[in-house]
Amino acid sequence: MNFNTKIRYDFIGNRNKFFLFSIALTLAGILSLLIFNLNFGVDFKAGTNMDIAVGKQATQAEAIAILEQAGIKGITPTVGGNGNERVSARFDEVLTQAKIVEIQNAFKAKYGDQVSAEVNVVSPDMAQELGIKTIWAILIASVAIMIYVMFRFEWRFALAANIAILYDAFVVVALFSIFRLEVDLPFIAAVLTTIGYSINDKIVIFDRIRENLRFGQFKNREQLAEMVNASIWQTMARNIYTVLAVLIVAVCLFIFGSESIKLFALAKIIGLSSGAYSSICIASPLWLLLKGKQKPKAAVKATTAP
Template identity: 75%
Template sequence: MNYNTKIRYDFVKNRNKFFTFSIALTVAGILSLLLFSLNFGVDFKAGTSMDISIGKSVTQQQAKEVLSNLGYDDITPTVGGTGNERISIRFDEVLDAQQSSTVMNAMKENFGEDTSAEVNVVSPELAQELGIKTIWAILIASIGIMVYVMIRFEWRFALAANISILYDSFVVVAVFSIFRLQVDLPFIAAVLTTLGYSINDKIVIFDRIRENLRFAKIKNEEQLSELVNASIWQTMARNLYTVLTVVIVAGCILLLGSESIRLFSLALIVGLISGAYSTVCIASPLWLLLKRFGKEKPKTAEVKPAP
């Protein structure tokens, strides 16, 4: 069949390579979660965060010395801002008003009276509630996407899409677990944003597959594989340009943005790259497998014994 497109690489033929790589990454992520869990920020565990504005350049070592003098030797502050004038401190315990005041007075003594701070306290109950609501948010979003795709297309498309977007979300979680990056509310926003972009890519290619199916006379699996490959390459440029546009913006935020949103942009970049990969290498070949396995085998005619 001629689909008026050049197939530069056979993604369907090499699907087992992609499936093997994806399964290996998933297993590595599961092992990391079992052994090390996630590096939860204050949003998901009880504690106090202080974002302190100094008004002048400061080094991480200077800020750490102030905390060490107060007895917080195990806490490493983060210094950021355009001129390294902001200090972010995360305490694993809930500080009362007197303890917070003590930290602020020490900062003012060392860095001047222009020092100001924003203090956020998360209680154990609130941290647990946030964790539960986060799980529900991802589950509801995934179920909603699956129902939509099932109504818009068919159950095979819906199942392939949902497996792929859950894989994209898990890749982000696995990367943060393996590299011990902090998980907070911006991280959850990045994961949910990844779901949106990922399903958008998959809808585009699934719509092209469905459109090509309408005008193609498929007689065997080889022709169906050719159709899927052609659909992938027909939508390749559109999907890549969409993802690349957002990756460039997220990359600029990662390099030039403030410390508080850098992990958000990093999680978004990982999710976008994974989404582009899973659309081409997982979702489409997976739909092909479901379509192949879903075909009914022709019934063999019964042979009646001669009288």
């Protein structure tokens, strides 16, 4: 069949390469999680986070020296904000009020009485509760999307889409585990928005596949594969422009944003890139794979009256 679409690259014909790459990345992520786990921030493990505004330009070396003066060693604070006037330090233990006051006084001795601090403490019970709620949030979001796609399309579209969006979410988690990047609440927000955004590209392609499927007659698997390839290329420009528009914003946040938002922006960049990849290279070929296993309807034999 001719769809009057210039197919510049055969995504469907090369689907096994994409499947192998995706499986390899998934296995690497699983191994990293089993060996190293995630680098949880204070939001998901008991600890204390202090954001200290010193009112003057500070350096990391000065901040480390002040913490050591207060009896705390092995902590590497980050310095940022306008003119490097903010020091952020995260502690793996719940600091007592006396220790918090001691740290504040140490900074005041160096920078003056204008020093102020914002302190966030996470207890072990709260950290465990946040972790459980995060898992439930991802599961509920995935099931809700699958039900929505199943009602709008059919179960094969829903299954292919859900596998792809779970892959997108796992890629973000896996890369953060492999490169030991910190996981906090903004990271979870990035994963959830990745799931929501990822389904958008897949719905666009699936809608075109359904439309081509409705108005075409396909006698064999090769014709069906050609239709899926054509559907991908018919929606390629729209998907690229949509992804680029959001990706540019995420990259700008990563480059120009404050330290507190950089990892959120990085997670978004990874999720957006993976979502664009999985829509074309995983979800659509998976649907074709599931469709190809569908048993053909038995032909109705014409009968003539005796």
